[in-house]
Amino acid sequence: MKLGEGVEAAIHCAATLASVEGNSTMPGAALAESFGLSPSYLLKHLNMLTAERILESVPGPAGGYRLARPAERITLLDIVLAIEGREPAFRCGEIRRNGPVKLDASAYVKLCGINAAMLKAERAYRAALAETRLSDIVADYQAEGDPRSIAASCAFVARHQRPQKSASTKQV
Amino acid sequence: MKLGEGVEAAIHCAATLASVEGNSTMPGAALAESFGLSPSYLLKHLNMLTAERILESVPGPAGGYRLARPAERITLLDIVLAIEGREPAFRCGEIRRNGPVKLDASAYVKLCGINAAMLKAERAYRAALAETRLSDIVADYQAEGDPRSIAASCAFVARHQRPQKSASTKQV
DNA sequence: GAAGACATACTCGGATATAATGTGTCCGAGTGCCCACGG
DNA sequence: CCGTGGGCACTCGGACACATTATATCCGAGTATGTCTTC
Numbered sequence: 037m038k039l040g041e042g043v044e045a046a047i048h049c050a051a052t053l054a055s056v057e058g059n060s061t062m063p064g065a066a067l068a069e070s071f072g073l074s075p076s077y078l079l080k081h082l083n084m085l086t087a088e089r090i091l092e093s094v095p096g097p098a099g100g101y102r103l104a105r106p107a108e109r110i111t112l113l114d115i116v117l118a119i120e121g122r123e124p125a126f127r128c129g130e131i132r133r134n135g136p137v138k139l140d141a142s143a144y145v146k147l148c149g150i151n152a153a154m155l156k157a158e159r160a161y162r163a164a165l166a167e168t169r170l171s172d173i174v175a176d177y178q179a180e181g182d183p184r185s186i187a188a189s190c191a192f193v194a195r196h197q198r199p200q201k202s203a204s205t206k207q208v
Numbered sequence: 209m210k211l212g213e214g215v216e217a218a219i220h221c222a223a224t225l226a227s228v229e230g231n232s233t234m235p236g237a238a239l240a241e242s243f244g245l246s247p248s249y250l251l252k253h254l255n256m257l258t259a260e261r262i263l264e265s266v267p268g269p270a271g272g273y274r275l276a277r278p279a280e281r282i283t284l285l286d287i288v289l290a291i292e293g294r295e296p297a298f299r300c301g302e303i304r305r306n307g308p309v310k311l312d313a314s315a316y317v318k319l320c321g322i323n324a325a326m327l328k329a330e331r332a333y334r335a336a337l338a339e340t341r342l343s344d345i346v347a348d349y350q351a352e353g354d355p356r357s358i359a360a361s362c363a364f365v366a367r368h369q370r371p372q373k374s375a376s377t378k379q380v
Numbered sequence: 381g382a383a384g385a386c387a388t389a390c391t392c393g394g395a396t397a398t399a400a401t402g403t404g405t406c407c408g409a410g411t412g413c414c415c416a417c418g419g
Numbered sequence: 420c421c422g423t424g425g426g427c428a429c430t431c432g433g434a435c436a437c438a439t440t441a442t443a444t445c446c447g448a449g450t451a452t453g454t455c456t457t458c
Contacts, residue, residue, distance in 0.1 A: 037292035072306025096450035120209035134244025143354040157336035164329035182315040268411035269429045
């Protein structure tokens with residue numbers, strides 16, 4: 037029951053990318069500098085987000101990353117699942133069948149009650165994450181964050197964002 | 209976001225111990241055999257449950273483990289926290305402070321919005337686990353489980369449980 | 381002077397080492413039972 | 420025959436290796452830019 041710290045970096049980067057205008061991009065190196073992280077390592081997580089269609093990457097000079105869709109359509113659950121994987125945290129190993137008494141498979145047609153309870157809790161966890169959109173995070177930060185911090189963030193984004201030519205000319 | 213498989217073993221063992229009568233105990237070796245697990249490794253998890261006052265251990269011959277309190281007062285959250293630790297899964301590293309722009313500590317008095325959202329989700333997770341008592345697991349199994357499996361479990365418990373002398377003569 | 385081709389510099393992407401955690405195992409400390417011995 | 424002391428077997432508890440995952444890093448593939456040559 038421990039999330040990798042890459043999740044924190046991924047959410048922060050996504051929130052930062054939500055502040056870039058239009059179809060501009062921001063290099064991974066700039067994002068890494070923004071949070072004092074290893075550029076090479078952050079690329080790994082950004083790559084995962086790209087693989088899950090949360091970010092888009094533009095190669096070449098003046099390239100970088102940007103959100104693949106509006107921040108209103110990106111939830112924290114999307115990011116967490118992209119980094120940590122979609123499989124549930126509790127994996128039932130069906131150890132109830134490994135006892136000395138071997139029963140027919142028909143005795144285990146019903147789902148293990150423990151598994152059901154754990155999955156129910158995890159559904160609540162995911163539901164709570166799903167109802168928090170990335171735009172909410174940004175809006176809350178803009179509303180209640182410290183003015184100095186907001187100014188510094190905006191200046192950093194304005195300095196490192198790179199405008200692009202073709203807007204949504206993204207083929208699959 | 210991945211729970212150790214020891215959680216599953218711990219819950220199954222606790223549910224089994226809920227079926228022993230009175231103050232009788234059950235050796236860890238029997239529990240391990242009941243689920244086809246390594247006896248030495250299961251002891252590690254049972255020891256954690258004992259440290260968290262969920263189980264009680266009786267040394268010596270005819271010793272073993274038993275619940276430290278009625279199954280109605282043991283929740284899945286208690287067991288999960290005992291195995292996985294009480295600290296939250298998402299640990300905010302405060303990377304927002306590690307940027308190139310160094311701000312005064314007064315700029316970060318408010319909790320990080322990302323951290324707040326993640327902790328809120330985790331509270332929902334824990335709340336769902338807390339409302340499931342160990343007695344519910346046992347009752348559901350007794351009610352809807354396969355009769356053959358129930359009979360086998362009862363027989364196994366009856367064969368391996370060891371009655372004790374002093375009932376609740378347990379000092380802290 | 382304008383157009384095309386080439387070299388270049390910057391970007392992301394995947395393959396590769398290292399540290400931490402979880403998993404699995406082993407041996408030692410402690411306790412109650414059983415038996416032998418003595419009264 | 421009964422009480423007592425000691426040996427023993429069984430239990431849990433903590434300390435010790437191994438495997439897997441997460442962390443961190445490096446090098447290679449790809450592309451738009453800028454420049455040079457040529458028409």
